[in-house]
Amino acid sequence: MAKKSHGLGAAKKLKKRRQQFKLVSRSKMRYKVDPLEGSSQAKAIVLEKIQVEAKQPCSGMRKCARVQLVKNGKQVTAFMPGDGAQKLINEHDEVVIEQIGGKMGRSKGDLPCIRWQVTKVNDQSLDALLRGKLEKARR
Secondary structure, eight states: OOOOSSTTTTTHHHHHHHHHHHHHHHHHHHHHHTTTTOSSSEEEEEEEEEEEOOTTTOOOOOEEEEEETTTTTOOOOEOOOOTTTHHOOTTEEEEEEEOOOGGGOOTTTTTOOOOOOEEEEEEEHHHHHHHHHHOOOOO
């Protein structure tokens, strides 16, 4: 391992070095605890539909689904975006989930501990189903 820089012009190099090691440790930790194992999307099976209470000061019930990932069997709670989405998603449906995003990959808005959202149901876009462009496929 290289020695640290010293001297008057060393600040830039020290800053770059610190940034490099910070990213390494953060990415390892993210991979360790991430149920999607580093991928952006994953297929999952819906186990049950639940309602999650929003954080203060809101008082709504957010529609979510408890899903089990196909690739490793881990269970996560995924948000169902859109008005009436819970009517289109049934138990045992195959869904595709992705990270919501939010600040630093954490939960977004008033949803506590929910970091994933449903994007597709039975290989059809949830957005298209909600707008009435597609009808839900039978399985």
